Amino acid sequence: MADQTTQSAQAAGKSDAGYWAANVRIILISLVIWAICSFGFGILLRPMLSGISVGGTDLGFWFAQQGSILVFLALIFFYAWRMNKLDREYGVEEE
Amino acid sequence: MDQFTINLLFVGASFALYIGIAIWARAGSTSEFYAAGRGIHPVTNGMATAADWMSAASFISMAGLIAFTGYDNSTYLMGWTGGYVLLALLLAPYLRKFGKYTVSEFIGDRFYSPTARMVAVISLLVASLTYVIGQMTGVGVAFGRFLEVSNTAGLLIGACVVFAYAVFGGMKGVTYTQVAQYVVLIMAYTIPAVFISLQLTGNPIPGLGLFGNVESGEPLLQKLDQIVAELGFREYTAHHGDTFNMVLFTLSLMIGTAGLPHVIMRFFTVPRVADARWSAGWALVFIALLYLTAPAVGAMARLNITEQFWPNGTSGEAVSVETIATDPAYDWMATWQQTGLLGWEDKNNDGRIQYYNDASPAMQERAEAEGWEGNELTNFNRDILVLANPEIANLPSWVIGLVAAGGLAAALSTAAGLLLAISSAVSHDLIKGQLNPAISEKGELLSARIAMAVAIAVATYLGLNPPGFAAQTVALAFGLAAASIFPALMMGIFTKVNNKGAVAGMLAGLIVTLVYIFLHKGWFFIPDTNSFTDADPLLGTVQSTSFGAVGALINFAVAFTVSKMTAAIPQEIEELVESVRVPRGAGVAQDH
Numbered sequence: 001m002a003d004q005t006t007q008s009a010q011a012a013g014k015s016d017a018g019y020w021a022a023n024v025r026i027i028l029i030s031l032v033i034w035a036i037c038s039f040g041f042g043i044l045l046r047p048m049l050s051g052i053s054v055g056g057t058d059l060g061f062w063f064a065q066q067g068s069i070l071v072f073l074a075l076i077f078f079y080a081w082r083m084n085k086l087d088r089e090y091g092v093e094e095e
Numbered sequence: 096m097d098q099f100t101i102n103l104l105f106v107g108a109s110f111a112l113y114i115g116i117a118i119w120a121r122a123g124s125t126s127e128f129y130a131a132g133r134g135i136h137p138v139t140n141g142m143a144t145a146a147d148w149m150s151a152a153s154f155i156s157m158a159g160l161i162a163f164t165g166y167d168n169s170t171y172l173m174g175w176t177g178g179y180v181l182l183a184l185l186l187a188p189y190l191r192k193f194g195k196y197t198v199s200e201f202i203g204d205r206f207y208s209p210t211a212r213m214v215a216v217i218s219l220l221v222a223s224l225t226y227v228i229g230q231m232t233g234v235g236v237a238f239g240r241f242l243e244v245s246n247t248a249g250l251l252i253g254a255c256v257v258f259a260y261a262v263f264g265g266m267k268g269v270t271y272t273q274v275a276q277y278v279v280l281i282m283a284y285t286i287p288a289v290f291i292s293l294q295l296t297g298n299p300i301p302g303l304g305l306f307g308n309v310e311s312g313e314p315l316l317q318k319l320d321q322i323v324a325e326l327g328f329r330e331y332t333a334h335h336g337d338t339f340n341m342v343l344f345t346l347s348l349m350i351g352t353a354g355l356p357h358v359i360m361r362f363f364t365v366p367r368v369a370d371a372r373w374s375a376g377w378a379l380v381f382i383a384l385l386y387l388t389a390p391a392v393g394a395m396a397r398l399n400i401t402e403q404f405w406p407n408g409t410s411g412e413a414v415s416v417e418t419i420a421t422d423p424a425y426d427w428m429a430t431w432q433q434t435g436l437l438g439w440e441d442k443n444n445d446g447r448i449q450y451y452n453d454a455s456p457a458m459q460e461r462a463e464a465e466g467w468e469g470n471e472l473t474n475f476n477r478d479i480l481v482l483a484n485p486e487i488a489n490l491p492s493w494v495i496g497l498v499a500a501g502g503l504a505a506a507l508s509t510a511a512g513l514l515l516a517i518s519s520a521v522s523h524d525l526i527k528g529q530l531n532p533a534i535s536e537k538g539e540l541l542s543a544r545i546a547m548a549v550a551i552a553v554a555t556y557l558g559l560n561p562p563g564f565a566a567q568t569v570a571l572a573f574g575l576a577a578a579s580i581f582p583a584l585m586m587g588i589f590t591k592v593n594n595k596g597a598v599a600g601m602l603a604g605l606i607v608t609l610v611y612i613f614l615h616k617g618w619f620f621i622p623d624t625n626s627f628t629d630a631d632p633l634l635g636t637v638q639s640t641s642f643g644a645v646g647a648l649i650n651f652a653v654a655f656t657v658s659k660m661t662a663a664i665p666q667e668i669e670e671l672v673e674s675v676r677v678p679r680g681a682g683v684a685q686d687h
Contacts, residue, residue, distance in 0.1 A: 022616075031184065034177065039345065043338060043339065054306055055307060056306065056332075057306075057314075061166055064166060065166075065169050065172055065390040068172075068177065069172065072176050072177055072179060075184075076179060076180055076375055080375075080376055091291075091679075092679040092680050093678055094367050094679060095679075
C-alpha cells in the first residue's frame with residue numbers, strides 16, 4: 001500500500017530530490033522570519049521601531065523580551081504542520 | 096509555623112512526590128518502563144523536555160540578570176528559546192529518522208569514523224561539565240537559603256544531595272517524574288509572579304502586567320526607567336552594551352541549545368518523525384510559559400527592591416538601618432545576609448542605607464552634597480533575586496516555600512541528568528567503546544559511578560569560585576556545544592562533508608572556543624589565571640560567553656576546507672544521508 005503511494009507519487013514526477021528541495025525552501029523562509037524577529041526587530045532594527053510605543057517602551061523591546069518567543073512558537077508549529085503535509089504530497093510519510 | 100519549617104515541608108513534599116511517582120512507574124512491566132519515551136503523547140513529552148531543559152540557569156539566575164541589566168540581557172530570553180527553532184527545523188526530524196539514540200553515535204556513523212565519535216564525546220563532556228558547574232552555583236544558592244546556612248555550606252550539602260539523586264538513577268528516565276517536576280517548577284515560578292503583577296499593575300498575567308500601568312496610571316516600564324535613572328543607573332529599557340556582542344551572544348545560545356545532547360536525545364525516542372517535529376513545538380510551549388514570565392519577574396523585582404530602599408522616593412531619605420532591623424517587610428535582608436550573597440554597610444554612619452550607582456558622575460555630585468560615602472548596598476548577588484523575590488514582595492509563607500521547592504527541582508533535575516550523561520559517556524562511549532571493549536558490566540557500572548563522583552567533585556570545587564553567575568556559566572557551556580556539536584550535526588544532514596572535514600572542524604571549533612574562554616575566565620576556570628576580562632576582551636567586543644558563534648563559524652569553515660581537499664564520502668554514507676532526509680521507512684524508536 002505504502003509502496004504503491006510512493007510509486008504513484010514518483011510517477012507524478014514527485015521525487016525525493018524534489019521533496020528535499022521543497023523542504024529546504026520552507027526551512028529557509030522560516031529561518032529568515034526567525035532572524036528578522038529576533039536579531040532584526042529585537043536588536044539591530046530596534047532603533048527603526050522606536051516610534052511604535054508599547055506599554056511604556058517601544059516595539060523593539062517587546063520583540064526582544066516576548067514577541068520573538070511567540071514568533072518562534074508559531075514557526076515551529078507551522079513547520080510541523082507544513083512538513084507533515086509535504087510528506088503526504090510526496091508520498092514519503094511513514095507507514 | 097516559621098518559614099524554615101514551611102520550606103522544609105514544601106521541599107520534602109515535592110521530593111516525596113517525585114520518588115513516589117518513580118516507584119509507581121517502576122511497578123509496571125519492564126517493557127512499559129522502557130516504552131515511556133514511545134507511548135507518550137507529544138504534549139507530555141514536551142512537558143518532560145521542558146523540565147529537563149529548564150535548569151538553575153533559567154529558574155534561579157536568568158530573571159536576576161535581566162533585572163539588574165534590563166534590555167541588554169534579553170539575549171537570554173531570545174537565545175534559549177530561539178534555539179528550539181533550529182532544533183525543530185534542522186535537526187530533530189532527521190536524527191529521529193536516523194534512529195540511533197545518542198548524538199555521538201550519529202556523528203560516528205555518519206562520518207564513518209570512531210575518531211569523529213570520540214571527538215564528539217569529548218566535546219559533550221567538556222560542555223556538560225561546564226554546564227554542571229553553573230548548576231552547582233544555583234544549587235549552592237538554593238540550599239544556602241533553604242537551610243539558612245552560608246553559600247559554601249549550601250553548595251557542599253547540595254553536592255551530596257545531587258550525587259545521591261543521580262546515583263539513585265532511573266528517576267531521570269521516568270517521564271512522569273519529569274512531568275511532576277515541571278508542574279512544581281512552573282507553579283513555583285508563576286504563582287509569585289502573578290501575586291506581584293497583581294500588586295503592582297492589577298493584571299493577573301505577569302507577561303501582560305510588564306507592559307501595563309502601575310497604580311498611578313503610569314506605565315510600569317516608564318516608571319522603572321525613571322527611578323533607576325534617578326539613582327544613576329542605566330535606563331532599564333534602553334540599549335547600552337555593544338550591539339555586535341549582543342547579536343553574537345544570542346546566536347551562541349541559540350546554536351548551543353540545538354547542540355546539547357540532553358535535549359537532542361529526547362527527540363530520538365518519539366514514536367514517529369512527524370512527532371519529532373511537533374515535540375519541539377510542545378517543549379517550547381511549556382518553556383515559553385516561564386520565559387514569557389521571566390522578564391516581568393525581573394522588571395517588577397527591580398522596581399520593588401528600589402522602592403524598598405527608597406521608601407520616600409528617590410529624592411527623599413533612604414531606608415534606615417533601624418527599619419531594616421525591625422520592620423518585618425525587611426526580614427528577607429537578614430535571611431539572605433546569612434548566605435553571604437547579600438550585604439550592606441552604613442559607610443557614612445548616617446543610620447541609613449543609600450542604594451545608588453556611585454560610578455555615575457551626577458550621583459557623585461549628589462553624594463557629596465548629602466554626605467554619602469558610596470553605594471551602601473554592597474553586595475546583591477544576581478542569583479538570589481528569584482528566590483528572594485516572594486519575600487521582598489511580602490508574599491504569604493507558602494509561596495516562599497513553593498519557590499524553594501521549585502528552585503531545587505530545576506537545579507537538581509538538570510544537574511542529575513547531566514551527571515548521568517557524563518557518566519554514561521565516560522563508561523559507555525569512552526571506556527567500553529574505545530579503551531577497553533572487554534570490560535565487564537560490573538566494571539562499566541563502577542567506572543560510571545567514579546566518573547560521576549569525579550565530575551561532581553570538580554563541579555563543586557569550581558562552583559565555590561564560579562566563573563560567573565549560574566546563567567553566565569551555563570552560557571559558556573552553550574558556547575562550547577555551539578562550536579563543536581551543532582555544526583557537525585548540521586553538516587551531517589545538509590551537506591556531504593566527509594570524515595576528515597568533520598573531525599578537523601569539531602576540533603578546531605572546540606579548541607579555539609575553549610582557549611578563548613580560558614583566556615578570559617581562567618585556565619580550567621581556576622580564578623586569577625586569566626589574561627583578559629570580558630570587560631576588555633581579546634578580540635574587539637567579543638566576550639567569552641559570545642564566542643560560541645565564532646567557534647561554530649570556524650568549525651564550518653575548517654570542515655568545508657578540509658573536506659574539499661580530501662576524498663569524497665563513500666557510496667553507503669551517501670545513501671545514509673539521502674535516507675535521513677525523508678521520513679519514509681523510519682524504524683521503531685530506539686530504547687534508552
